[in-house]
Amino acid sequence: MSSSDPVLRLRVLAAGLHAGLYAEEHLALPYERVWAVAADLEAELPRLVPFLREFRVPPGDTERKRALAVGRSGLTESFEVRLSPGWCLMQSRLIVGGMAAAPEAGGTRFAVLGATRPTALRPAQWLYGRLLGERRGRAFVDRVAERAALR
Amino acid sequence: MGIRSPQGVQGEGDGRAAPWDTAAALVRAAQNGDALAMDELLTLVTPYVTRLCRPIAPNDTADAVQESLLAVFKGLRTLRDPQAFYGWVRTATVREAVRVARRTSAEEPADPADLARLGGLRTDADGELSADVRDALARLPVRHRAVLVLRELEGLDEATVAALLGVPQGTVKSRLSRARSSFRKAWSR
Known part of the structure; x- marks a missing residue:
């Protein structure tokens, strides 16, 4: 059910946000390894999102955090982050990003979401243009799988 | 509403x-x-x-x-x-x-024998139906279930139920009466 399955929950948010990017796939890798990659935002997110140079996250295990994204162009963007097992939702003034994972048939169902915030579209082009589309979503999931396989 | x-x-x-x-x-x-x-x-x-x-x-x-x-x-x-x-x-x-x-x-008509322990749609403190009531409800046709849930559990009047389900008020009335009579028959056994 939506409250307990993070992937179903992210699917509902993707519908609600009319997200430009949403992809969901079964990965033949253990959930723990997949989520270890996704949850390691500071180390992994810049490897997963090509135009991101840094993602600075304050240390600690709290579910609510503020992070700072630094783009390859040097532009910075502050993000509110919600992180818990199988669930990550990140939001800036301009864009929303999300990841979800749940164990499924010996592997993992993994989902990624990217959306722009409608009231503040224009300055978001540096992220928006690149984030859009299903192909981008698939590529993201593939990179998560590659990184998880290395762990 | x-x-x-x-x-x-x-x-x-x-x-x-x-x-x-x-x-x-x-x-x-x-x-x-x-x-x-x-x-x-x-x-x-x-x-x-x-x-x-x-x-x-x-x-x-x-x-x-x-x-x-x-x-x-x-x-x-x-x-x-x-x-x-x-x-x-x-x-x-x-x-x-x-x-x-x-x-x-399968949309089969309710078998009163299946409803033997049903005493109405009472809920516990959390608003949950008891398991035996849920079992009995499960055996009702879907259209009867929807009417009962809206009328008894949500406390809506017949006109509102009719508007919600997109059927005439008379249909709600007759479905309700049939569903309730199934309960009563089951209860009196």
């Missing part, structure tokens, strides 16, 4: 904001693309949607809940009055739950 508050919705009578006020603020933010508010709204409304779906689609509750939530959030931008959120959720949920239940239900 009915005057009874949605069962199992938190925030009532404990000094906090009324559930529809809490929801309305989140609806407004979510309509403006605030994903964190939308996620909170999803957490807030999921138990209510689940309670509505369980008796209507007892064999496919998880599917009914997911389909209902998808419909609700997909259409959220079209909701003009955030204060009317719960009534709006109820409409979408009942429609989706009936649709999902019909997909798999």
